[in-house]
Amino acid sequence: MKREEPKRSVSNRRFGFYLAFPSILILLLLLVIPAVLTVFQSFYVVPADGVGIGEFTKISNYSYIFSNIIFWQTCLRSIEFAVIFIIGSTVIGLSAALLLNEKFVGRLVLRGLLVLPWACPWLIVGIIWKWFLDGNIGLLNGILMRLHLISQNIDFLSNPKLALWMTALAAIWRQSCLVALLLLAGLQTLPREVWDAASVDGAGILQRFRHITLPWLRPALTVVTVLNIIYGLMQFDVIFAMTQGGPGSATTLLSFLIYRQFFIFTNFGVGSALAVALAAVALLGGLIAVKTLYRKIEV
Amino acid sequence: MESSENGSGLNSNLDRRTLLKGVGVAGLAAVPMLSSGMMSPAEAAGQSLNFTAWEYQPDTIKSLVATWSKKTGNKVTTSFIPNVGYTAGIQARQRGGKPADMFYNFAYNSQKFVNQKWAADLRGLPGADAMVADMFPSSRARFVAQNGAIVSVPYFAAVHMLQYNKKMVAAAGFSSTPNSLQETYDQCKKIKDNGVASPYVAYWVKDFVEEYLHVYLLAGNVKPFDDKGNPIFMDDPKTLDVLNWWQAMYKDGMTPKSVLTDDPGKHTTAIANGDAAFYALHHYFLRDIVESKGSASADISQAKIVGTGGKTLQMGEVVQMGAKLTGAKKAAAWDFMKNYGYKDSAGQFTTFQKWASSGALCAPYPGFFTDPKVIAAFPKYMDLTLIGDTFKTASDVVPARTLPWYQGFQAQCGTIIHDLLLGNSNARATANALAIACKTAKSGSGL
Numbered sequence: 203m204k205r206e207e208p209k210r211s212v213s214n215r216r217f218g219f220y221l222a223f224p225s226i227l228i229l230l231l232l233l234v235i236p237a238v239l240t241v242f243q244s245f246y247v248v249p250a251d252g253v254g255i256g257e258f259t260k261i262s263n264y265s266y267i268f269s270n271i272i273f274w275q276t277c278l279r280s281i282e283f284a285v286i287f288i289i290g291s292t293v294i295g296l297s298a299a300l301l302l303n304e305k306f307v308g309r310l311v312l313r314g315l316l317v318l319p320w321a322c323p324w325l326i327v328g329i330i331w332k333w334f335l336d337g338n339i340g341l342l343n344g345i346l347m348r349l350h351l352i353s354q355n356i357d358f359l360s361n362p363k364l365a366l367w368m369t370a371l372a373a374i375w376r377q378s379c380l381v382a383l384l385l386l387a388g389l390q391t392l393p394r395e396v397w398d399a400a401s402v403d404g405a406g407i408l409q410r411f412r413h414i415t416l417p418w419l420r421p422a423l424t425v426v427t428v429l430n431i432i433y434g435l436m437q438f439d440v441i442f443a444m445t446q447g448g449p450g451s452a453t454t455l456l457s458f459l460i461y462r463q464f465f466i467f468t469n470f471g472v473g474s475a476l477a478v479a480l481a482a483v484a485l486l487g488g489l490i491a492v493k494t495l496y497r498k499i500e501v
Numbered sequence: 502m503e504s505s506e507n508g509s510g511l512n513s514n515l516d517r518r519t520l521l522k523g524v525g526v527a528g529l530a531a532v533p534m535l536s537s538g539m540m541s542p543a544e545a546a547g548q549s550l551n552f553t554a555w556e557y558q559p560d561t562i563k564s565l566v567a568t569w570s571k572k573t574g575n576k577v578t579t580s581f582i583p584n585v586g587y588t589a590g591i592q593a594r595q596r597g598g599k600p601a602d603m604f605y606n607f608a609y610n611s612q613k614f615v616n617q618k619w620a621a622d623l624r625g626l627p628g629a630d631a632m633v634a635d636m637f638p639s640s641r642a643r644f645v646a647q648n649g650a651i652v653s654v655p656y657f658a659a660v661h662m663l664q665y666n667k668k669m670v671a672a673a674g675f676s677s678t679p680n681s682l683q684e685t686y687d688q689c690k691k692i693k694d695n696g697v698a699s700p701y702v703a704y705w706v707k708d709f710v711e712e713y714l715h716v717y718l719l720a721g722n723v724k725p726f727d728d729k730g731n732p733i734f735m736d737d738p739k740t741l742d743v744l745n746w747w748q749a750m751y752k753d754g755m756t757p758k759s760v761l762t763d764d765p766g767k768h769t770t771a772i773a774n775g776d777a778a779f780y781a782l783h784h785y786f787l788r789d790i791v792e793s794k795g796s797a798s799a800d801i802s803q804a805k806i807v808g809t810g811g812k813t814l815q816m817g818e819v820v821q822m823g824a825k826l827t828g829a830k831k832a833a834a835w836d837f838m839k840n841y842g843y844k845d846s847a848g849q850f851t852t853f854q855k856w857a858s859s860g861a862l863c864a865p866y867p868g869f870f871t872d873p874k875v876i877a878a879f880p881k882y883m884d885l886t887l888i889g890d891t892f893k894t895a896s897d898v899v900p901a902r903t904l905p906w907y908q909g910f911q912a913q914c915g916t917i918i919h920d921l922l923l924g925n926s927n928a929r930a931t932a933n934a935l936a937i938a939c940k941t942a943k944s945g946s947g948l
Contacts, residue, residue: 251596251617272948325585336767337759357758362923365762442585448707449761450919459948465589466912468617469945476948 237481240474248470256471263475273459273476277483280455283370284434284487290374291430292423295381300415302382303389313386319379328443331372335359335444359445362452369453373440377433381426388422389415424495431487435480456480546574548833553580553594553601555587561859565852569840575833595619600823602834603841608643611652611819613905620821623651626835632843637892639815640865642900647730652903654842657853657862658817659783660891661716661806664790668800669697669778678804681811682720682746685779689755692778699757700778701750702768705922706761707915714914714935715814715899716781717743720807726901735936744921744928751922761919765789773798781806783816784888785861791882803884805891815896817865854878863888909942910935 244263247256267273302313319327334341337357346352358368392415400410416423438457441447447454456476463473554562559581566577580601582590591604595614606614614620623629629651633641636655644653665678673692679685685701692700705713718725718734721743725734734740750756757763757771769786771777773795780786790801806813820842822834836846843866845851850872856862857869858878869875870889879885901907917934920926926934941947 251619266946267948270948276948332762336763338757338763338767338771359762360759445762446707446915448915448919450923450925451916454916461589462912462948465592466908467942467945467947468592468613472948 240477242474243470244474244478246471248474250468250470259471263471264479266472267475267479273479275451276454276456276459277479279366279451279453280435280457280480281483283366283437283453283455284431286367286370287373287377287434287437288427288430290370291377291381292426294374294378295426296385296419296423298378298382299385299389300411302386316379316382316386319376320383322376324373324376324437324439325443327372327376328369328440331368331375331440332359332444335368335372360449362449365445365449365452369441369444372444373433373437376440377430381430384422384426385419388419392418420495424492427491427495428488431491432484435484435487456483546833548575548830549578550575550602550830550834550837551578551580552837553582553591553604555584555605556581557584558859561855565841565855568851569837569845572846573833573836575837577837592619600825602823602826602830603837604821604823605656606653606819606821607908608653608817608819608903609908609911611643611821612646612650612903613908614821615646615650615652615824616905618824620652621824621826621831623654623822623835623838624649626651628839628843629835632839635843635868636865637867639892639896640817640898643817643865643898643903644819646903647900653819653821654838655865656818656820656842657856657860658815658865658892659785659863660815660888660896661712661781661813662784662787662888662891663804663806664772664780664782664787664801665804666772666775666778666797666800667802668797669695669700669775679807681807682717682743686746686750686753686755689750689779690753693755697776697778699754699760699771699776701755701781702757702760702763702771702777702779703781704763704765704768705751705756705918706764707919709915710918711911711914712814712816713747713781714918715897715902716806717747719813719897719899720811721746722811725899728900730901730904732901732936732939735932740932741928744931747918748921748924748928752924761922769793770795772801775800784863784883784891787883788861788880791880803887805887805895812895812897813891815865815892815898817898850875863892865892867893906943906945909945909947910939913938913942913947 243255245258245260246263247259249256298316302309302316322330333339335343335358337343337355337360340355340358342358343352343355346356356364358364396414397410400414405413436457437455438461441453441455441458445453447458457480460473460476460480463469463476467473552566562581563579566579569575570577587605588607588610591601591606594600595617600619606620611620615622632654633645633651636644640655640658644651644655646652663678669692670678670688673688673695675688675691679688689700703713715725718740721739723734723737723739723743725732727733751758751760765782765786766789768777768780768782769789770793772780773790773793775795775797780790784803787801787803791798820838822831822838826834840846841852843850850864850866850869853862853864853869854872854874855878856864857875861880861883863869867889870885870892876885902911914935917926917931917938920934921928921931938947
């Protein structure tokens with residue numbers, strides 16, 4: 203009997219592997235190999251025709267980008283965008299999740315509507331928001347005018363001081379819906395009795411939120427934060443549709459520099475080095491988020 | 502200029518001047534016999550080709566392709582890539598080992614594609630020289646590289662024109678459209694004083710503003726690049742006048758502040774509804790303005806951007822042939838391209854007649870403008886003679902715009918010009934920054 207157990211275990215593991223094999227293969231082909239190739243290419247001068255690998259240049263691609271002021275300016279702008287995006291989508295998503303976890307008429311309809319922005323591709327979101335924020339005929343200007351909050355239209359996208367915030371807002375609109383869905387799922391697993399017991403013990407709504415809801419949601423919040431870091435730093439489509447990185451360089455992020463190196467300068471080596479740098483920033487952000495949030499769970 | 506900029510990989514003893522001199526003779530002497538081991542179109546029948554285009558009027562494209570297929574017995578699989586991201590899409594296919602046999606391309610990418618061996622040099626193909634010889638002299642440089650390589654055939658051609666509201670111009674006391682950049686400002690100022698908040702609109706978004714750089718430099722009688730493609734605009738004092746004018750147009754509110762991110766559809770609506778008096782963009786936008794049937798659509802007419810003296814930018818995109826084709830397949834692809842970008846086997850501008858009717862697009866051939874079928878097909882509210890005259894005498898393709906490094910410059914223009922318009926830079930600094938952008942693009946560097 204003792205011998206049969208490990209046999210079954212090996213057999214189960216093999217069966218599990220067979221089931222997972224297609225996914226592993228797809229991940230390998232679409233994620234791992236391109237990622238490894240990108241790291242590899244970042245040390246080479248890659249011919250633009252994509253044939254062969256070219257000359258090994260050690261770290262010259264990295265030296266080139268790190269010594270360029272445009273890289274650092276764009277890097278800071280990307281981080282600024284990501285921070286606005288992460289905080290905005292997490293706070294709005296969490297608020298929406300808390301609201302939709304309460305009982306009220308129309309709750310189911312609202313929950314259904316939450317999926318709609320998420321169903322829109324990023325590019326479409328950009329186009330929608332471009333019209334919404336238009337400086338002449340945009341709906342937002344119309345609303346603000348009707349409410350007498352402004353006396354003349356605001357050029358949300360042509361103003362370099364506002365453009366980054368506005369593009370972040372458009373991205374937040376979509377992402378906060380996903381955040382809300384994920385956190386709502388987490389909230390629904392929270393036993394009602396725990397809340398009720400805390401109420402009986404005299405805990406106010408803020409205390410219950412801080413000491414019960416937030417700790418309960420931490421695993422979901424960790425996932426959400428990591429996703430937001432990735433989406434925030436990798437953002438391209440929304441901004442491309444809304445401002446093309448302008449006005450000036452007000453909304454030019456690292457993803458734009460990568461696009462430009464690959465498809466305009468056809469400089470694969472530098473493009474790959476930029477991609478690796480961006481991935482490193484995202485990885486670092488993700489690790490900090492996981493470390494911070496998981497540590498709190500352990501406490 | 503470095504050899505790579507002259508099209509390394511396209512070794513030839515011919516220079517462009519020699520070729521252009523020779524094409525006329527070659528055109529006359531062209532014989533139906535096919536050279537270089539090429540097969541005749543009939544022999545090349547039964548081929549399977551693939552054609553990649555961007556999504557402008559896909560049904561028209563499909564119909565043009567189907568007509569040619571039916572006539573020649575070749576099968577063409579047409580695939581579309583969205584306009585946004587077309588450059589990335591076509592390059593990804595090339596690198597991924599699935600290159601198209603024939604494909605649309607942006608003119609500024611065309612020489613680069615030949616250099617990178619993604620597109621074929623069309624020299625020596627039957628009728629290629631005759632096609633070039635048939636073009637407006639001002640148009641040839643878009644299709645013929647400095648070393649004589651024929652890099653593409655036309656997909657369409659256009660000139661920048663000034664769409665204007667006749668009533669607004671007259672009400673402001675002007676008897677004609679502006680004859681200089683300064684007059685453009687003055688007319689805008691007067692029309693603005695008459696109550697039109699933003700009289701002038703143009704497609705000044707980051708990725709497109711480079712076209713306007715040339716439109717305005719040419720209007721200001723500035724030659725942007727020398728014959729070898731080296732930038733010379735920064736040494737011309739008139740460049741500073743042009744840039745100062747441009748900055749003033751934005752700063753003084755002659756355009757809406759949102760013009761830096763507005764797209765052509767919005768401008769069309771603005772001028773069609775009487776919210777703008779001038780709209781500078783390709784000639785065919787008049788069609789959209791008129792057909793949108795806005796309250797002022799009937800008042801809109803078209804004029805040269807600068808009426809006297811200066812030139813405007815002639816632009817257009819191209820069709821290229823994949824570099825890997827040989828034998829019968831190459832012959833079939835070339836027949837397709839001639840049909841699509843020149844004339845059909847009966848010597849008719851069949852494809853361009855269709856584009857003239859469906860999109861008011863033009864072809865860079867003088868014969869196009871006198872072709873009775875084109876005249877019949879072209880929208881009646883557009884002055885085809887004026888447009889043809891602009892092609893012939895008042896426009897320039899700026900040959901440097903097709904050089905292999907040029908896209909790198911184009912990509913940097915948006916930021917530099919926007920900084921000027923937003924007041925973050927002055928004319929001198931902008932001219933210098935543009936010159937540096939040329940230098941970095943040529944060296945293949947720059948972020």
